[in-house]
Amino acid sequence: MNRRGSGNRPPQGRGRKHASVGVGRMPDDRSTVRADAGVRPPGGPPLLASRLAPAVPGETMVLRPRLARLLDEAVTRPVTLLRAPAGWGKTTLLATWRRTRQEAEPEAPVPAWVSVEAGDDPDRLWSYLGAALRSVADPAETPMPDRAPRPDELEIMAAALAVRERPVVLVVDDLHLITEPAALAGLEFLLRHSEQRLRLVAAGRTGPPLAVHRLRLAGELTEIGPDDLAFTGDEIADLLTAHGVVVPAAAVARLRQRTGGWAAVLRIAALALRDQPDPERWISELGADQPEIAGYLRAEPLAGLEPTDRELLRRAAIVDAVCAGLAAALSGDADAEERLRTLADDSGLLHHDGSRPVWYRCHPLLTDLLHRELVRLPAAELRDLHLRAAGWYAGNGRPADALRHALAAGDWTAATDLFVIRWPELVPYERPAGVGPVPASPPPEAVERDPELALACAAERALDGDTGAAEAYLRLAGGHLRRLPQPRRARFGRLVAAVELTLARLAGDPPPVRAAAARLLATDGGHPTGDPRADHAIEDADVRAVAGTALALLALDDGDLTGAATGFAEALAAAREAARPRTELVCASRWSLVAALRGQLRAAEELARVALALPACQGWAALLDCGYAHLALAVVALHRNQPAEAEAHLGLAAPAGAEPVPGAVAGWCRAYLRLDEGEPSVGHRLLVEARTGWGARGGELGTLLRAAELDLHSARGDVQTARELAGEPPAEPMTGAAAALAVAAARTELRAGDPRAADRLLPDWTAAPAADWPLPVRLDAALLATVLAVRSGDDRRAGRLLEQALDLAAPEDYRRPFRQAEPGLRELLTAHLDSGTAHWSLVSDLVRAVDAPAGQTGGPGAADAAVPSLDEPLTERELTILRYLQSILSNVEIAAELSVSVNTVKTHVRNIYRKLDATRRRDAVRRARQLRLI
Numbered sequence: 041m042n043r044r045g046s047g048n049r050p051p052q053g054r055g056r057k058h059a060s061v062g063v064g065r066m067p068d069d070r071s072t073v074r075a076d077a078g079v080r081p082p083g084g085p086p087l088l089a090s091r092l093a094p095a096v097p098g099e100t101m102v103l104r105p106r107l108a109r110l111l112d113e114a115v116t117r118p119v120t121l122l123r124a125p126a127g128w129g130k131t132t133l134l135a136t137w138r139r140t141r142q143e144a145e146p147e148a149p150v151p152a153w154v155s156v157e158a159g160d161d162p163d164r165l166w167s168y169l170g171a172a173l174r175s176v177a178d179p180a181e182t183p184m185p186d187r188a189p190r191p192d193e194l195e196i197m198a199a200a201l202a203v204r205e206r207p208v209v210l211v212v213d214d215l216h217l218i219t220e221p222a223a224l225a226g227l228e229f230l231l232r233h234s235e236q237r238l239r240l241v242a243a244g245r246t247g248p249p250l251a252v253h254r255l256r257l258a259g260e261l262t263e264i265g266p267d268d269l270a271f272t273g274d275e276i277a278d279l280l281t282a283h284g285v286v287v288p289a290a291a292v293a294r295l296r297q298r299t300g301g302w303a304a305v306l307r308i309a310a311l312a313l314r315d316q317p318d319p320e321r322w323i324s325e326l327g328a329d330q331p332e333i334a335g336y337l338r339a340e341p342l343a344g345l346e347p348t349d350r351e352l353l354r355r356a357a358i359v360d361a362v363c364a365g366l367a368a369a370l371s372g373d374a375d376a377e378e379r380l381r382t383l384a385d386d387s388g389l390l391h392h393d394g395s396r397p398v399w400y401r402c403h404p405l406l407t408d409l410l411h412r413e414l415v416r417l418p419a420a421e422l423r424d425l426h427l428r429a430a431g432w433y434a435g436n437g438r439p440a441d442a443l444r445h446a447l448a449a450g451d452w453t454a455a456t457d458l459f460v461i462r463w464p465e466l467v468p469y470e471r472p473a474g475v476g477p478v479p480a481s482p483p484p485e486a487v488e489r490d491p492e493l494a495l496a497c498a499a500e501r502a503l504d505g506d507t508g509a510a511e512a513y514l515r516l517a518g519g520h521l522r523r524l525p526q527p528r529r530a531r532f533g534r535l536v537a538a539v540e541l542t543l544a545r546l547a548g549d550p551p552p553v554r555a556a557a558a559r560l561l562a563t564d565g566g567h568p569t570g571d572p573r574a575d576h577a578i579e580d581a582d583v584r585a586v587a588g589t590a591l592a593l594l595a596l597d598d599g600d601l602t603g604a605a606t607g608f609a610e611a612l613a614a615a616r617e618a619a620r621p622r623t624e625l626v627c628a629s630r631w632s633l634v635a636a637l638r639g640q641l642r643a644a645e646e647l648a649r650v651a652l653a654l655p656a657c658q659g660w661a662a663l664l665d666c667g668y669a670h671l672a673l674a675v676v677a678l679h680r681n682q683p684a685e686a687e688a689h690l691g692l693a694a695p696a697g698a699e700p701v702p703g704a705v706a707g708w709c710r711a712y713l714r715l716d717e718g719e720p721s722v723g724h725r726l727l728v729e730a731r732t733g734w735g736a737r738g739g740e741l742g743t744l745l746r747a748a749e750l751d752l753h754s755a756r757g758d759v760q761t762a763r764e765l766a767g768e769p770p771a772e773p774m775t776g777a778a779a780a781l782a783v784a785a786a787r788t789e790l791r792a793g794d795p796r797a798a799d800r801l802l803p804d805w806t807a808a809p810a811a812d813w814p815l816p817v818r819l820d821a822a823l824l825a826t827v828l829a830v831r832s833g834d835d836r837r838a839g840r841l842l843e844q845a846l847d848l849a850a851p852e853d854y855r856r857p858f859r860q861a862e863p864g865l866r867e868l869l870t871a872h873l874d875s876g877t878a879h880w881s882l883v884s885d886l887v888r889a890v891d892a893p894a895g896q897t898g899g900p901g902a903a904d905a906a907v908p909s910l911d912e913p914l915t916e917r918e919l920t921i922l923r924y925l926q927s928i929l930s931n932v933e934i935a936a937e938l939s940v941s942v943n944t945v946k947t948h949v950r951n952i953y954r955k956l957d958a959t960r961r962r963d964a965v966r967r968a969r970q971l972r973l974i
Contacts, residue, residue, distance in 0.1 A: 111241070
């Protein structure tokens with residue numbers, strides 16, 4: 041195997057750094073130093089030219105235009121800080137960017153460069169800073185000293201820089217090596233007093249000895265971190281191609297997931313893959329057992345840590361993610377919170393999610409390495425760590441994790457008690473991510489003494505998706521059923537039924553799920569007296585909550601919105617009675633989506649807010665559950681004609697998009713948003729994709745999707761296809777879903793110019809059965825009937841019908857049906873204001889919206905010529921954060937969604953405000969909408 045550049049420890053000095061950081065082959069800088077030594081400042085000792093210019097990138101360098109653009113944008117502000125651990129490509133990026141700027145503008149001054157070395161005192165550092173600045177500024181105009189400047193010299197330098205026509209760009213690499221803050225005092229003075237004619241671009245591994253907080257508050261700082269430096273999938277593919285490696289897209293995605301886009305690790309992988317007979321398999325098995333990767337991780341990220349920090353990381357590796365309280369429990373270190381924060385902010389070895397409390401995760405490969413160190417611990421120490429984790433999880437609302445660690449520690453009594461008392465919180469409502477490590481099996485005598493232990497093991501294996509092992513434990517438990525005395529046997533039977541329901545749900549076959557739910561509902565808890573593990577007051581509510589949720593999820597998966605609404609309502613009430621927040625979160629989030637689809641907007645909004653306010657950070661599938669809630673809010677925003685808010689919530693709902701129901705609803709919502717923007721063809725394509733994803737499932741949701749596709753066909757002018765899709769008119773009285781299809785068919789005929797056919801197809805929305813239709817269907821039917829009355833010349837009837845439609849719309853604050861109604865409604869709304877209405881405020885708002893100039897109501901670009909442009913455009917990342925500003929998310933929550941630091945979000949928000957000339961969030965969003973940025 042060819043191990044060029046990765047098989048041995050890299051040489052010491054700056055050559056070692058380039059070998060670890062670069063994604064291309066770098067020459068050893070020491071030869072450059074020997075060749076170029078002899079640069080001498082006036083009256084000072086000689087300087088190394090290699091510290092005043094970066095190494096030349098190698099042939100296999102991968103260009104990353106997005107980062108070059110980010111730096112180009114960043115140097116419009118005084119300070120740019122690149123902070124990331126070793127090997128994230130900071131030096132390589134800056135060297136490539138510097139060369140690219142030089143090639144793009146040969147006449148422009150090349151950014152000055154200084155490489156810091158350990159031990160640089162203020163005088164030595166300034167000898168290099170002075171030499172670097174002299175290379176881009178005329179010494180006669182801007183005198184630069186060869187030592188730490190005096191205050192009067194600093195003032196002269198600042199004044200000289202302030203009158204320059206073009207700013208001076210100074211790149212300082214390895215800023216973290218400066219140990220004396222006073223060394224940068226002069227540089228900070230120049231930054232403050234040179235009228236922003238000095239632009240500092242600094243790279244380092246830890247927080248720099250600069251007044252970062254002041255710069256951040258002043259909006260003068262751009263921060264670029266590991267999230268920005270991480271290689272994207274396309275960049276990884278380019279890197280592999282440059283090394284002659286070709287693998288499928290799935291393998292590229294796997295490589296990115298395992299490496300996190302870490303440049304040095306990717307370089308090691310690319311070199312290793314060149315000699316692999318099966319690169320795809322090598323990537324699938326990539327871990328810290330790969331010698332070159334393990335050696336790099338030990339030599340670079342871990343070697344520089346304090347022993348206490350490394351020990352904290354090692355102990356925290358026993359869990360998937362750690363917070364301050366859990367870290368303190370595992371390590372016994374009262375300063376664990378501060379250590380975690382430092383490891384995240386300064387070393388970059390931990391990633392935090394921005395929630396409260398903050399949870400931290402290690403890089404996947406670093407976690408893998410630490411796991412391998414854990415298994416070499418003495419058995420007693422490893423058991424102690426599992427017991428500490430189990431105790432903390434059990435006391436902090438995470439019984440599933442507590443059960444896993446109790447079993448791993450061999451604490452059979454604690455594991456049994458956890459299962460018996462808290463079994464409803466151990467039911468998985470989502471597909472497991474994958475099979476994890478299997479705890480050791482309990483000894484036969486422990487199961488003989490307490491057969492509930494076998495059920496606890498079955499539940500733990502089911503939580504990990506290992507159904508084979510779970511079924512084996514379930515059979516083992518069943519062998520003990522007959523020997524148990526009453527009333528313990530009855531209670532044991534209830535627990536068995538609960539595990540059977542879990543396994544049936546994991547199998548995904550509806551009939552066994554219904555049968556298992558029925559068995560659970562039919563069980564008798566036995567209510568044993570004297571059992572300290574029994575809580576008779578909540579057991580029956582637990583059964584109704586768990587079984588009811590399983591049945592409601594089945595109804596939702598079938599598209600049965602009515603059945604799902606009833607089921608989630610009953611299960612939610614039972615979950616609240618039993619005080620089971622996990623089940624409450626599942627029911628509230630799904631019910632909110634069902635309520636939104638049925639047009640109960642206020643109820644949907646309230647349920648979604650309840651779901652989002654629940655303690656979603658308790659180790660549950662929070663992103664999935666909250667995705668349902670955000671999708672419900674997107675549907676609400678669509679009906680209220682708030683497209684920007686709808687788009688923002690659709691973005692936040694993405695984690696749930698892989699499941700059939702939210703995937704179909706998201707496509708349905710996006711299709712109507714595109715239709716409203718004047719892009720019916722795009723909307724139709726999205727709707728077809730949504731129906732394809734829904735597949736052969738039917739139900740109300742399937743019919744709603746079909747009705748929407750019919751609507752999109754007619755909006756595109758494809759009347760014949762719409763008619764074929766509508767089929768024969770359904771018989772009266774019709775269900776709500778069938779009514780949606782009939783209303784869409786009637787609208788098709790009206791668009792085709794046949795109002796009589798439209799009137800004939802329009803269902804009777806005033807009949808008693810129509811009260812059970814989804815409210816959007818009734819409202820569409822009412823407004824269509826209103827337009828038909830206008831077309832027939834019956835203005836009095838049209839006014840009466842419009843008032844009835846307003847009666848339906850006002851309680852839920854519907855806007856879109858009026859905004860997107862067929863032609864003829866605008867004049868009627870205007871006349872309705874004069875003739876009198878009980879909804880004067882609503883009608884007034886609707887008239888202003890419907891009567892907006894055509895350029896404001898058309899699709900994107902309809903009036904671009906009239907839209908002013910920004911003096912300074914928003915960057916791609918700022919546009920992303922701007923879209924999130926439309927939502928109710930805080931800066932902390934936005935940071936968590938984007939996996940960046942809160943400070944990064946705050947910096948971008950300040951830049952957004954400055955560019956949009958806004959002082960608060962609402963003003964920025966309003967201004968952005970005027971500019972068609974969102």
